[in-house]
Amino acid sequence: MLLRNQGLKVVMGPFNVRIQTRYKPLAVQLYSLYKHYRLVQDEICEFHVCIVAERSFKNPLKKSVRFLIDGQSPFESFPEEQALAVLEWGINLAIAVRVNHLLLLHAAVVEKNNHVILFPAWPGSGKTTLCTYLIHRGFRLFSDEFGLMDPARGVFYPMPRLMPLKNQSIQIIRNYLPEAVIGQSIPNTHKGTVAHVCPPENSICSAERTAKARWIFFLRWNEKAETNIQPISDAEAFMLLASNAFNYEVLGATGFKAVAQLISDCNCYKLIYSDLEDVTSTLQNMVNEV
Amino acid sequence: MRWQSNHFHSLLIEDWGGEYTVYQPDSGKTHFLNQMSIRLLSFLSQNPATLLEISHYLSTAFEQEADQDFRDNIEKILYHLDALGLIKKEK
Numbered sequence: 001m002l003l004r005n006q007g008l009k010v011v012m013g014p015f016n017v018r019i020q021t022r023y024k025p026l027a028v029q030l031y032s033l034y035k036h037y038r039l040v041q042d043e044i045c046e047f048h049v050c051i052v053a054e055r056s057f058k059n060p061l062k063k064s065v066r067f068l069i070d071g072q073s074p075f076e077s078f079p080e081e082q083a084l085a086v087l088e089w090g091i092n093l094a095i096a097v098r099v100n101h102l103l104l105l106h107a108a109v110v111e112k113n114n115h116v117i118l119f120p121a122w123p124g125s126g127k128t129t130l131c132t133y134l135i136h137r138g139f140r141l142f143s144d145e146f147g148l149m150d151p152a153r154g155v156f157y158p159m160p161r162l163m164p165l166k167n168q169s170i171q172i173i174r175n176y177l178p179e180a181v182i183g184q185s186i187p188n189t190h191k192g193t194v195a196h197v198c199p200p201e202n203s204i205c206s207a208e209r210t211a212k213a214r215w216i217f218f219l220r221w222n223e224k225a226e227t228n229i230q231p232i233s234d235a236e237a238f239m240l241l242a243s244n245a246f247n248y249e250v251l252g253a254t255g256f257k258a259v260a261q262l263i264s265d266c267n268c269y270k271l272i273y274s275d276l277e278d279v280t281s282t283l284q285n286m287v288n289e290v
Numbered sequence: 291m292r293w294q295s296n297h298f299h300s301l302l303i304e305d306w307g308g309e310y311t312v313y314q315p316d317s318g319k320t321h322f323l324n325q326m327s328i329r330l331l332s333f334l335s336q337n338p339a340t341l342l343e344i345s346h347y348l349s350t351a352f353e354q355e356a357d358q359d360f361r362d363n364i365e366k367i368l369y370h371l372d373a374l375g376l377i378k379k380e381k
Contacts, residue, residue, distance in 0.1 A: 235309035239322055242311075249318055253302055256313035256320060260304045 013159030105147030126221030
């Protein structure tokens with residue numbers, strides 16, 4: 001009822017997002033996948049998003065959905081069965097475009113023993129798949145998409161959101177992690193088939209606990225490769241990380257200092273992997289040695 | 291012709307063991323420079339200098355012969371740094 005009328009105010013890490021929809025199939029999915037998320041009532045929301053169902057004049061029998069943020073539509077409409085994917089992409093877009101008080105890295109981020117590990121990577125590098133596996137093997141999810149660094153304090157904010165597995169990764173994770181809570185598969189999106197993983201409850205419930213980064217792995221998945229970790233120079237890591245950030249240039253000197261601080265604090269590597277168990281074991285050993 | 295630095299003291303420079311990242315507030319750009327370029331910028335921030343003077347200073351600092359090849363390379367670096375707005379020709 002709330003979702004349909006004034007909207008649900010969902011806490012997503014440092015942000016409150018008001019989600020509103022009258023589209024019932026989406027509401028059912030949201031109540032299932034968002035059940036562990038904290039809701040707020042009287043707090044201000046940074047983002048106001050909405051999914052509306054509509055019919056086109058050309059094909060009035062076919063329903064489509066449209067994402068709105070503050071009443072504006074940044075995308076074309078999508079087939080109705082893609083509503084959840086569109087909502088999640090829309091929220092990501094809003095964060096990527098609007099958040100400029102934090103350094104915003106395009107990275108999967110997990111934490112263990114109070115140390116953050118960053119996996120900066122471009123789409124298709126396997127960061128969501130690896131991240132999903134790690135958080136079901138003792139690591140805490142910060143994000144599969146955004147590294148949110150506070151430049152003043154040097155800490156990362158968790159923002160555990162639904163994680164969109166794509167194509168063959170869906171079955172891989174279903175095979176490896178039967179305990180994972182995964183939403184229904186959404187075929188034929190512009191990224192292929194997508195299915196959303198719900199973060200473990202402990203990651204969602206400890207989303208206010210920040211931590212500093214200790215390791216940076218520039219990630220690449222290669223089907224035939226054995227786990228390969230190579231250290232890289234700080235200067236190369238700096239340039240890779242700066243070019244990976246969504247808002248490095250917008251932040252100016254603040255962004256430069258934040259990236260420099262991060263590189264100084266972290267050990268930086270290139271990581272090529274294919275075997276989830278192997279790479280997880282390697283990372284666990286590394287964390288435990290500290 | 292003499293070269294001079296361009297707002298050298300406004301640059302943010304991080305030393306990563308002989309490789310440098312340099313933030314230039316005027317352009318908002320970050321540059322990746324080697325030790326010789328940084329020494330050159332630093333030298334020009336003290337006083338404007340000609341290609342010959344710069345080549346002499348750097349050849350001594352890096353223990354290299356200040357022959358024509360060396361001077362040609364330094365000239366290339368100068369024009370590159372000029373294009374980035376890190377140095378300029380003295381008027």
